[in-house]
Amino acid sequence: MATKTSTIERNANGSVKSAPLSDICSRALTAKSEWDKDEFLDVIYWSRQVFGIILGIIWGIIPLKGFLGLVLFAGISCGVVYLYAINFQMVDEEAYGGAWELVKEGFMTSFAGFLVTWIIFYTGLHYDTIMAAKTTT
């Protein structure tokens, strides 16, 4: 997952930030790194997008169904971001305007990405089973 994240972060930060991507990646994977505010939020944003897509693929392959899938995604996504920022990087949440700002960074976009991949993989892989189940009921 780390490699996937890095390819996307390169584009993200390359265009806006001057810090090289390899540096940002190594800091992202090291506990208690020094961060510029925007830089850290960018790392959270892009990791979250990749994370959402990966979860969508997994949910689609299993396949997870119903409300549970949505709740699990929201819980895992917010939980992981919170734990990563507060427990792993030990950032001062007050500097970012509270933990809420960190947790909601890029949430809607990653949620949409997650839904798209979940729906596509669920439909693509299990179409026949779904249709068979529908005709019997």
Add this chain to the structure above:
Amino acid sequence: MWSDTILIVFISICTAFLGEGLTWVLVYRTEKYQKLKTEVEKQSKKLERRKEIHGDSLDKSVKKKIERDEEKLKNNNRDLSLVKMKSMFATGFAFTALLSMFNSIFDGRVVAQLPFTPISWIQGLSHRNLAGDDFTDCSFIFLYILCTMSIRQNIQKLLGFAPSRAASKQGGGLFGPTPGQFK
């Protein structure tokens, strides 16, 4: 079933690029926009910093300064949205035309199966133009909107067209209690 869904993702990637391209031609590359954008960003950052430093200060002159900065930022933000408005109309027209074309292509077609039953106020969208009352059937428009939501914003961010965090935070505050809080 892969073909329809992949096609929709592809369509939304294309329209996102088209939209950004159109906005670039009409807005992003113009000198006026660039000047206003740097101005707004500079002011937002300055204001944020000033507020952090003097957050609880009761000094009247500081308050006055912050107030004046806020007013300036507000005016610049308004000018910025006016500049953007022009392209919003253009892309709006283009997109309505494109969307109605795609809508007629996918009319009445179930493009995907939803792994969940959407809540009632989304069902109107996810089941648009579809026959039957099986709400796990997904219409073109629902999938397209979801794709656009994630793809367009990510493309904007990748290309650096999205407004900076400081600017959107200060900009959002304009409609909140912030401007009047020192009065």
